Amino acid sequence: MFSQIISKIQQHHARLVAVSKTHPVEKILKIYHEGQRIFGENRPQEMLEKHQVLPVDIQWHMIGHLQTNKVKYIAPFVAMIHSVDSLKLLQEIDRQGQKHQRVIDCLLQFHIAKEETKFGLDEDEAQEMLTSQEYGAMKHVRICGVMGMATFTDDHQQVRQEFRQLKGIFNQLKSRFFARDDHFREISMGMSGDWELALEEGSTLVRIGSLIFGTR
Numbered sequence: 001m002f003s004q005i006i007s008k009i010q011q012h013h014a015r016l017v018a019v020s021k022t023h024p025v026e027k028i029l030k031i032y033h034e035g036q037r038i039f040g041e042n043r044p045q046e047m048l049e050k051h052q053v054l055p056v057d058i059q060w061h062m063i064g065h066l067q068t069n070k071v072k073y074i075a076p077f078v079a080m081i082h083s084v085d086s087l088k089l090l091q092e093i094d095r096q097g098q099k100h101q102r103v104i105d106c107l108l109q110f111h112i113a114k115e116e117t118k119f120g121l122d123e124d125e126a127q128e129m130l131t132s133q134e135y136g137a138m139k140h141v142r143i144c145g146v147m148g149m150a151t152f153t154d155d156h157q158q159v160r161q162e163f164r165q166l167k168g169i170f171n172q173l174k175s176r177f178f179a180r181d182d183h184f185r186e187i188s189m190g191m192s193g194d195w196e197l198a199l200e201e202g203s204t205l206v207r208i209g210s211l212i213f214g215t216r
C-alpha cells in the first residue's frame with residue numbers, strides 16, 4: 001500500500017508528508033525504515049517530543065494551526081511550517097529563526113474551502129503581508145509556496161476546483177513576488193481522501209495521515 005502511494009506521488013514529481021500526529025514513535029519508525037523522511041505533525045509539543053527520540057535526519061513539517069507562543073518549541077529544528085496565516089505569526093517565526101541562527105522555510109496557508117472553520121489567508125491579506133515593511137525586513141524566514149485544505153466533501157468537482165484555485169493563487173504570487181526565487185515552488189495540498197485529485201491539479205507536497213497510519 002505504502003509503496004503504491006509513493007510511486008504514484010513520484011510519478012507526479014511530488015513529495016509525501018507522512019502525517020504522524022497522534023501516532024506513536026514505533027509506527028513512525030516503521031515508515032522511516034521504508035525510506036520515508038518527511039513527517040507532519042500539528043501540535044508543537046508533540047512534534048518536539050517525537051523529534052527528541054527519533055532519528056535526526058527526519059524532516060519535521062508543522063501542518064496544523066500554530067499559535068505564536070508555541071513557535072519556540074519547534075524553531076530549533078522544524079524543516080517547514082505549512083500553516084502561516086498571519087503577519088504576526090511570521091514575525092515570531094522570524095524572531096525565533098534569528099535566535100537559533102537559521103532560516104525557517106514557510107508556506108502561506110490559504111482558505112480555499114467552503115467551510116467556515118478552516119484557517120487561512122485570502123489573496124488580499126497575503127498581498128498586504130508580502131508588501132509590508134515588516135516582511136521586507138525579515139531575514140530568518142523563507143516563503144517556499146502555499147498550502148490549503150479543500151472542503152471535506154464527496155463532490156470531486158468542488159474539491160478539484162478548490163485545488164485549482166490554490167494553484168492559481170500560487171501562480172499569481174509567483175509572478176508578482178517570487179519570479180526570481182527558485183525556492184518558491186511548493187503547493188501543499190491533498191490528504192487521504194483527495195490526494196490523487198491534488199496530484200492531478202499540481203500538488204508538490206501531499207499530506208497523508210490515515211491512509212498510511214490507519215484511523216486515529
Ligand SMILES: *Cc1c(COP(=O)(O)O)cnc(C)c1O
Nearest residue numbers: 019042063191192207208209210
Ligand atoms: C491531519 C491532517 C492531514 C492528514 O489527514 P488524513 O485525512 O489523515 O490524511 C493533512 N493536513 C492537515 C492540515 C491535517 O491536520
